[in-house]
Amino acid sequence: MGIVLGPNRYGKAQVRVVHVVRDGDRHTLRDLDVRTALAGDLAATHLTGDNSQVLPTDSQKNTVYAFARKHGVASPEAFALLLARHFVHSQPAVRRAEVAVREFGWQRLGQHSFQRGGAETRTATATYDGETARVVSGLTDLVLLNTTNSEFHGFVRDEYTTLPETTDRILATAVDARWRHLDADADWDAAHRQVREALVAAFVETYSRSLQQTLYAMGRRVLEARPEVAEIRLSLPNRHHIPVDLSPFGLDNPNAVFVATDQPYGVIEGTVGRDGVAPADGDW
Numbered sequence: 001m002g003i004v005l006g007p008n009r010y011g012k013a014q015v016r017v018v019h020v021v022r023d024g025d026r027h028t029l030r031d032l033d034v035r036t037a038l039a040g041d042l043a044a045t046h047l048t049g050d051n052s053q054v055l056p057t058d059s060q061k062n063t064v065y066a067f068a069r070k071h072g073v074a075s076p077e078a079f080a081l082l083l084a085r086h087f088v089h090s091q092p093a094v095r096r097a098e099v100a101v102r103e104f105g106w107q108r109l110g111q112h113s114f115q116r117g118g119a120e121t122r123t124a125t126a127t128y129d130g131e132t133a134r135v136v137s138g139l140t141d142l143v144l145l146n147t148t149n150s151e152f153h154g155f156v157r158d159e160y161t162t163l164p165e166t167t168d169r170i171l172a173t174a175v176d177a178r179w180r181h182l183d184a185d186a187d188w189d190a191a192h193r194q195v196r197e198a199l200v201a202a203f204v205e206t207y208s209r210s211l212q213q214t215l216y217a218m219g220r221r222v223l224e225a226r227p228e229v230a231e232i233r234l235s236l237p238n239r240h241h242i243p244v245d246l247s248p249f250g251l252d253n254p255n256a257v258f259v260a261t262d263q264p265y266g267v268i269e270g271t272v273g274r275d276g277v278a279p280a281d282g283d284w
């Protein structure tokens with residue numbers, strides 16, 4: 001039985017780059033965490049230690065900084081695409097590049113003062129194989145909560161089921177979403193804003209009988225609002241809020257006092273796509 005080298009890739013992670021544009025006194029800021037991953041004809045370094053085809057990860061990191069200076073950061077998507085195309089076009093051994101960006105938001109406080117936004121981050125991943133560029137946009141840690149319009153009942157009851165049925169509960173989640181674009185060209189900032197608005201609007205407006213139903217409504221709203229989105233993947237933790245039993249203290253609890261538990265938590269995940277558009281393979 002022979003031993004073979006399987007799929008491999010390499011790059012730099014957590015390349016933190018902050019880019020400032022100065023328009024007189026009014027500055028704008030983009031704060032990114034970039035990860036590069038290159039794959040291709042890279043067997044030699046693994047099998048014999050021949051590094052003649054290896055662009056050091058240090059050079060990949062330097063390219064990120066140099067490109068921020070040379071090209072600016074129009075959006076996470078545009079910056080990721082620029083880098084992915086550059087690595088494939090400039091390195092004969094590199095057949096495929098994936099550049100993943102996380103953007104931290106800053107709210108403007110003044111001409112050149114900013115406040116870090118909450119935990120929410122924006123994400124963008126560009127992959128390029130010399131022919132096709134694929135862009136996946138996303139967001140993580142968008143925390144949403146409805147204090148009503150959420151039920152959960154009619155579920156399976158087996159010998160281990162203790163969960164009470166409810167017709168009025170708190171529904172809370174931290175949205176982790178990724179959506180794949182049909183094209184590699186868009187007004188990325190506007191597109192991101194509109195997808196985010198659709199996700200929030202669907203969460204707010206859906207009368208929910210399960211988080212699964214809310215997930216589908218959110219994905220569906222995005223695909224209806226944004227024709228350029230091919231499919232969306234959602235991962236929704238169920239941030240349980242459990243009514244506290246106040247009867248030992250002679251008090252009722254008409255859905256007023258809850259304990260917010262952080263573990264264990266439910267995880268509801270799903271993809272919503274378009275009829276006739278093949279789902280993309282692989283992990284994205």
Ligand SMILES: O=c1[nH]c(=O)c2[nH]c(=O)[nH]c2[nH]1
Nearest residue numbers: 152163209210211212238266
């Ligand atoms: O919306 C929900 N979906 C579930 O599948 C589930 N399971 C559970 O215990 N609570 C909930 N809530």
